[in-house]
Amino acid sequence: MLYATPTPAEKRVALREALASGRLLRMPGAFNPLSARLIERKGFDGVYVSGAVLSAELGLPDIGLTTATEVTTRAGQVARMTGLPSLVDADTGFGEPMNVARTVQGLEDAGLAGCHIEDQVNPKRCGHLDGKDVVDDETALRRIRAAVDGRRDPHFLLVARTDARAVMGLDAAIDRARSLVDAGADAVFPEALTGPEEFAAFRAALDVPLLANMTEFGKGRLLTVQELTDLGMNIVIYPVTLLRLAxxxxxxxxxxxxxxxxxxxxxxxxxxxxxxxxxxxxxxxxxxxxxxxxxxx
Incomplete structure (x- = not known):
């Protein structure tokens, strides 16, 4: 009744333990708190809070128009309605490095189990659209370092998202991902990969958990849970699926x-x-x- 029984700290530990198990964690995107309950009831492993969905809820395109307050508030409403760990899209961290640190602390306070911070420039674009751009290496690394420094709960999962594949190519994207891990990222979200071969290349290059984005109408085909497991992925998100169905x-x-x-x-x-x-x-x-x-x- 009211809210989930597990505490945010317990959910973060549960997420870390699930990642350590080696199995693929399936996280559909919740478009409101009630849908998060449905995701849990169906037996999924976690809940994802998509920036694109949150923007769409507000009638806005996903181009960085939402604020840290809007994202933190809505993500917290979703997180506290489920016993599952919730992972949220924190865009570029909503400002300069100090803002990134504050964003992470706000998400911790809101009960999230983790977030991802991306390396796009502002105004950002949906990761599967053309015309996006990424920041330089040092700016990208500062964002992740700031997130790490701002984090107070070491179990809060910090995922570095890189959109470099579509801008600079696969090899450059892998090099950037390595640098983001060196800066302290716990996991990597390589956005807009075009097929299994590219997922396999990331898996061969990195030894941290990898997140696969199975969004409809994207750059690559939709891979099955078995295919993603065979490729060594650790988390799969279905960010906009429920909203599109609804x-x-x-x-x-x-x-x-x-x-x-x-x-x-x-x-x-x-x-x-x-x-x-x-x-x-x-x-x-x-x-x-x-x-x-x-x-x-």
Whole structure:
């Protein structure tokens, strides 16, 4: 009832232990706190909070328009509704190195288990779009060093995302990833790789956990869990999948009302009231209310 039972510290330790197990951790992107509960109920390993999804929720494109406060607040709302560890997209850290350090501390306080910081210039772009650019090596390294210095809980997972593959090529992206690890990153998120061969090249070059982004309509084909496991990936995110499914269904439902004058034709595709109340743990709230208001000495 109310919020998840495990503490943020316990969830961070759980994430570290799961990474050490060697198995692939599957983290769908939650588009709100309720969907995070559904992700947990279905048996996934963690919850991802996508910057693209958070921007879209606000009706904004994913070009760095959101603020640290908006991201921290929403990510915290998601994280506290699930016992799973939550990993959040912290974009470029929302400013200069000192801002990056403050961002990491804010995410720690909000209950996140980790975040990723990227090496794009501002204004940033979605990692699978053309026309993006990355900062120079020293600026990229300063961001990660600042994140490491700002971190207070050593179990908070700091993931360095590099978008260098699309800008400078695969070899340069691997070299940058190595430098980011040397700067203190716990894991690497190589964005917009084009296929299994490139994932394999990163795996051969680095001995830290690697994150694979399986986003629809991206640069490469969608790899299966087995394929990613065989390639040695450690985390896979599905950042916008649930939002796209939900918005697709919402679009069809509104069309049905316009076409027929009623939603009757799509009721069988809806989550039922009973299913919603079960996911919300409605009965526990009623029990809590009764225990408090019927209590007598």
């Amino acid at each position: 918005m697709g269904a919402a679009d069809a439902g509104l069309d049905e009302i316009l076409r027929t004058g009623t939603q009757e034709g799509v009721v069988d595709r809806m989550q039922t009231r009973a299913e919603l109340y079960d996911l919300l743990d409605y009965a526990s709230y009623n029990q809590f209310d009764e225990d408090v208001f019927t209590f007598r000495l």
